[in-house]
Amino acid sequence: MRIVLILFLLMYSSIAAAGDQPLRKASFMPLWSTQTQFAGYYVALDKGIYEKYGIDLSIVPGGPERPAADFLMKKKVDFTVLWLSTAIQRRAQGLKLVNIGQIVQKSAIMLVAKKSSGIKTYADLDNKKVSLWEGDLSIQPRMFFRKHNLKVKIIPQSSSINLFLRGGTDVASAMWYNEYHTILNSGLDPDELTTFFFHEHGLNFPEDGIYTLEETFMKDPGLSCAFVKASVEGWVYAFEHPGEAVDIVLKYMVREKIPANRMHQKWMLERMKDLITEQGATDKIGMLKQQDYELVADELRKEGMIKSIPAFPAFYRQCTGYVQK
Amino acid sequence: MFKNRGIAFKLILLVSASSALIFLLILSYNYQSSKKMIEENARQNAWNLSRATVNRIETALRSVQKVPENLACYLENSSYNKDELVRVLRAVVETNHEIYGAAIAFEPHAFDRNALYFAPYFYKKGGKTELLYLGSESYKYFYLDWYQIPMELRQPQWSEPYFDEGAGNILMATYSVPFYRTINGGRRLMGIVTSDISLEWLRDIVSSIKILKTGYGALLSRNGTFITHPSKELIMNDTVFGIAEARGDKTLREAGKQMVRSGTGSISYKNIWGKQCRMYYAPVPSSGWSLSLIFPVDELMADVVKLHRTMLFGGAAGIVLLSLAVVFIARSITRPLTEISNAATEMGSGNLDIDLPSVRSHDEVGRLSDAFHSMRDSLREYIRKLTETTAAKEKIESELKIASDIQMSILPRIFPAFPDRPEFDIFALIEPAKEVGGDFYDFFEIDATHLCFIIADVSGKGVPAALYMAVTKTLIMSKAKEGITADRILMKVNDELSRDNDVNMFVTIFCGILDTSTGEVCYANGGHNPPLVIRKDGDISFLGEAGGLVIGAFEGMTYTLEKLMLGPGDTVFMYTDGVTEAMNEKEELFSDERLERELASLNVVGIQELVSGIMEKITFFTGDAPQSDDITMLAVRFLGGKTFV
Numbered sequence: 001m002r003i004v005l006i007l008f009l010l011m012y013s014s015i016a017a018a019g020d021q022p023l024r025k026a027s028f029m030p031l032w033s034t035q036t037q038f039a040g041y042y043v044a045l046d047k048g049i050y051e052k053y054g055i056d057l058s059i060v061p062g063g064p065e066r067p068a069a070d071f072l073m074k075k076k077v078d079f080t081v082l083w084l085s086t087a088i089q090r091r092a093q094g095l096k097l098v099n100i101g102q103i104v105q106k107s108a109i110m111l112v113a114k115k116s117s118g119i120k121t122y123a124d125l126d127n128k129k130v131s132l133w134e135g136d137l138s139i140q141p142r143m144f145f146r147k148h149n150l151k152v153k154i155i156p157q158s159s160s161i162n163l164f165l166r167g168g169t170d171v172a173s174a175m176w177y178n179e180y181h182t183i184l185n186s187g188l189d190p191d192e193l194t195t196f197f198f199h200e201h202g203l204n205f206p207e208d209g210i211y212t213l214e215e216t217f218m219k220d221p222g223l224s225c226a227f228v229k230a231s232v233e234g235w236v237y238a239f240e241h242p243g244e245a246v247d248i249v250l251k252y253m254v255r256e257k258i259p260a261n262r263m264h265q266k267w268m269l270e271r272m273k274d275l276i277t278e279q280g281a282t283d284k285i286g287m288l289k290q291q292d293y294e295l296v297a298d299e300l301r302k303e304g305m306i307k308s309i310p311a312f313p314a315f316y317r318q319c320t321g322y323v324q325k
Numbered sequence: 326m327f328k329n330r331g332i333a334f335k336l337i338l339l340v341s342a343s344s345a346l347i348f349l350l351i352l353s354y355n356y357q358s359s360k361k362m363i364e365e366n367a368r369q370n371a372w373n374l375s376r377a378t379v380n381r382i383e384t385a386l387r388s389v390q391k392v393p394e395n396l397a398c399y400l401e402n403s404s405y406n407k408d409e410l411v412r413v414l415r416a417v418v419e420t421n422h423e424i425y426g427a428a429i430a431f432e433p434h435a436f437d438r439n440a441l442y443f444a445p446y447f448y449k450k451g452g453k454t455e456l457l458y459l460g461s462e463s464y465k466y467f468y469l470d471w472y473q474i475p476m477e478l479r480q481p482q483w484s485e486p487y488f489d490e491g492a493g494n495i496l497m498a499t500y501s502v503p504f505y506r507t508i509n510g511g512r513r514l515m516g517i518v519t520s521d522i523s524l525e526w527l528r529d530i531v532s533s534i535k536i537l538k539t540g541y542g543a544l545l546s547r548n549g550t551f552i553t554h555p556s557k558e559l560i561m562n563d564t565v566f567g568i569a570e571a572r573g574d575k576t577l578r579e580a581g582k583q584m585v586r587s588g589t590g591s592i593s594y595k596n597i598w599g600k601q602c603r604m605y606y607a608p609v610p611s612s613g614w615s616l617s618l619i620f621p622v623d624e625l626m627a628d629v630v631k632l633h634r635t636m637l638f639g640g641a642a643g644i645v646l647l648s649l650a651v652v653f654i655a656r657s658i659t660r661p662l663t664e665i666s667n668a669a670t671e672m673g674s675g676n677l678d679i680d681l682p683s684v685r686s687h688d689e690v691g692r693l694s695d696a697f698h699s700m701r702d703s704l705r706e707y708i709r710k711l712t713e714t715t716a717a718k719e720k721i722e723s724e725l726k727i728a729s730d731i732q733m734s735i736l737p738r739i740f741p742a743f744p745d746r747p748e749f750d751i752f753a754l755i756e757p758a759k760e761v762g763g764d765f766y767d768f769f770e771i772d773a774t775h776l777c778f779i780i781a782d783v784s785g786k787g788v789p790a791a792l793y794m795a796v797t798k799t800l801i802m803s804k805a806k807e808g809i810t811a812d813r814i815l816m817k818v819n820d821e822l823s824r825d826n827d828v829n830m831f832v833t834i835f836c837g838i839l840d841t842s843t844g845e846v847c848y849a850n851g852g853h854n855p856p857l858v859i860r861k862d863g864d865i866s867f868l869g870e871a872g873g874l875v876i877g878a879f880e881g882m883t884y885t886l887e888k889l890m891l892g893p894g895d896t897v898f899m900y901t902d903g904v905t906e907a908m909n910e911k912e913e914l915f916s917d918e919r920l921e922r923e924l925a926s927l928n929v930v931g932i933q934e935l936v937s938g939i940m941e942k943i944t945f946f947t948g949d950a951p952q953s954d955d956i957t958m959l960a961v962r963f964l965g966g967k968t969f970v
Binding site: 065129155156157158160162163165166167168169182184185186187189259260261262263264267 | 463465467468469470473474477478482484485547548549561562563564566567570571578581582584585586
């Protein structure tokens with residue numbers, strides 16, 4: 001009887017040791033609806049990587065009517081993905097959010113024109129009709145036009161690319177990983193198109209980064225850093241197993257009743273790899289370079305979008321040392 | 326490879342192979358032509374079907390387009406107030422069953438100077454028609470495709486089709502028509518009339534297309550997105566370019582580009598179920614969509630393939646039948662041939678009594694068989710005659726042999742002939758030619774001191790010569806016994822022989838009489854080869870020339886008697902022309918000179934060795950050349966006068 005009791009106690013303690021600590025609940029909201037733009041997070045969730053880091057994560061679907069920054073501000077979620085330009089502005093406005101991991105290093109936003117409309121170089125953009133998305137997505141194009149002293153007729157761009165495809169505008173905004181592929185898969189070949197990547201024009205605004213409130217971070221830096229580490233591990237896994245990663249994301253898309261096209265998601269994941277890694281190297285994923293930060297902040301200040309540049313150390317919290325695996 | 330094969334095998338192989346080849350060539354040509362015809366038919370069918378379908382779609386689209394177009398026209402040409410607009414719009418939605426919703430959306434501040442948005446929208450919900458005013462901070466309709474695209478392009482536009490969840494997840498598309506107002510002579514855009522139109526009928530039209538068994542029709546939007554397709558996953562979710570991208574199929578992508586650019590054409594490709602298909606596409610002009618018709622190639626070709634399979638089987642069976650026929654024909658030729666061949670072998674081995682196969686046909690084989698029959702009969706007859714002739718000949722030959730034996734037997738053949746006469750020695754040798762010849766020799770004592778010796782050669786051969794020889798020999802002996810001289814012997818014999826000589830035969834004779842006591846030889850030569858005298862010291866000379874005429878030719882001839890002195894050891898060597906005219910294979914004669922030379926070179930003691938030695942020389946000289954004449958040699962050696970003790 002005593003032996004049984006001892007055995008029971010031993011077993012119990014071993015189970016407790018395996019769990020170490022109970023999982024900490026956390027929530028995350030991507031910047032947009034489910035797609036491989038956020039493959040790393042979905043893969044980390046699906047493959048149990050968050051659990052491995054002690055997090056019981058729930059992903060709150062994002063989307064056009066659900067601005068992630070608002071959800072973060074209202075503490076409806078713990079972590080979100082935001083663009084660096086958005087985050088710097090919010091920080092400058094006084095919202096105490098912090099960057100805990102800069103995932104995307106290169107800006108994917110671009111301008112696309114049909115060569116048939118006579119646009120070969122940026123000089124040809126003068127006096128052309130350009131459709132731009134609203135908000136932070138139009139910051140770089142506007143800076144670009146100003147920089148090159150181009151007079152363009154700007155019209156608003158909807159969420160579809162049909163206006164451009166039907167010739168309603170000469171130039172359209174596109175994300176390299178999304179609309180650009182839609183254009184290709186509407187029958188326009190790359191050599192029929194002229195593209196303008198802002199990172200090639202001195203306007204590289206790193207896009208998707210992981211943000212949390214400073215308050216959340218300070219309360220439990222370990223949780224934030226575990227989330228970042230797990231997410232980065234999810235990305236690395238996704239890049240190493242692209243087929244599986246696409247499958248996982250498609251699964252979540254179907255669950256959310258979002259039209260899911262495999263080839264499109266595959267393209268998107270491949271482009272995310274180009275944008276996130278340094279020629280495929282995954283060891284530095286998540287780093288925010290100070291010069292990138294300063295370039296973006298400086299451009300925003302010059303544009304009058306922020307009055308002063310928030311201090312880099314207060315804005316970017318590196319997680320080195322916070323997580324003991 | 327075929328060298329050792331029979332005619333039947335070669336015939337079957339050649340006939341079957343060449344007919345199979347011809348058949349396959351015709352079949353494949355036929356298949357190709359049929360395929361072309363079928364393809365052409367399919368193309369025609371496809372065009373007809375797509376034209377008909379496109380017409381149906383066009384007609385339907387135009388009729389639904391009419392409603393917003395008429396509404397736009399009304400807005401352009403009449404004045405209206407809000408109530409009137411709402412009433413008209415409600416009527417439009419309520420009276421057109423295919424219209425699920427309609428809006429008149431005005432440009433900012435265009436309807437009411439103070440209102441940014443003005444866009445009454447009626448839509449059907451649960452059997453009722455509801456009114457909604459569109460436009461808000463979160464719904465800036467100016468920037469939505471249904472408004473923005475026709476606005477920017479200034480022309481009516483069909484939106485990309487979509488599924489409307491609110492209307493019960495039905496396929497819809499929005500047709501938007503811009504409307505204008507002329508203000509200060511300029512045409513100013515006032516807004517967009519739009520109607521949400523159910524495309525379920527469209528789906529019905531396209532899905533009702535049944536091509537062969539599994540062929541189908543599909544409709545693609547202006548972006549290449551599938552509007553209708555048998556596979557639900559593709560609808561509104563994938564483009565033809567996405568499929569081309571997934572397969573890395575450049576041809577399909579090119580076709581897709583043609584489709585979204587309102588092109589017409591066709592390509593061969595594998596459909597999403599991996600079936601080889603032919604796709605024909607044609608545009609739907611008013612919406613810019615593309616209708617494609619998919620013909621599964623195997624079904625298209627099913628009849629042709631079936632027909633050709635039957636033909637192939639039929640052809641194969643035909644070739645088998647043909648082969649059998651060839652076997653039959655070949656057999657009918659080769660069986661008698663084989664039998665004839667066997668019979669010929671049998672006949673070759675001597676059996677002429679064999680039964681030849683009887684061939685009833687009158688073709689080449691029949692004629693060959695007839696020829697064989699007559700050949701066998703002729704051969705049989707010939708052999709019979711030959712047997713008889715041979716028997717006769719053998720009889721003659723046997724008789725001749727006997728004659729020859731008799732002839733030889735009358736010549737003295739025992740040597741030494743006179744063992745009790747030491748004063749001389751005599752030796753003769755006759756080597757008759759195959760036939761009975763005419764050579765002969767003879768020697769006999771006339772008295773105690775006289776030895777008569779003769780050598781003769783009867784003209785001609787055979788039995789007459791032998792008989793003539795016997796007569797001559799007898800005559801000479803009888804005349805010699807009378808004790809007359811050699812010339813007289815020859816004269817008398819000549820007279821005897823030439824008298825009543827009807828056969829014109831003659832004989833050359835050398836006749837000598839040796840006085841054994843003195844060694845004197847009295848001789849006469851009747852046309853014979855001159856003998857050689859071999860002195861003891863080795864001196865050799867011919868004994869004069871051929872003297873006198875042959876015996877038996879002319880009566881009354883005289884012959885000269887001549888004398889020769891022999892010392893002891895001297896020899897007279899006589900011969901017939903069989904010696905000097907012996908021929909070798911090069912047709913060279915042994916010749917007098919050679920005879921003389923050989924006699925001189927022979928270093929022998931006795932005359933027997935001398936004669937035998939010359940015989941050996943002749944044999945060596947002639948080699949394998951056949952002996953054509955009798956070879957006869959006679960040697961007489963005087964050994965010294967007899968001392969009577």
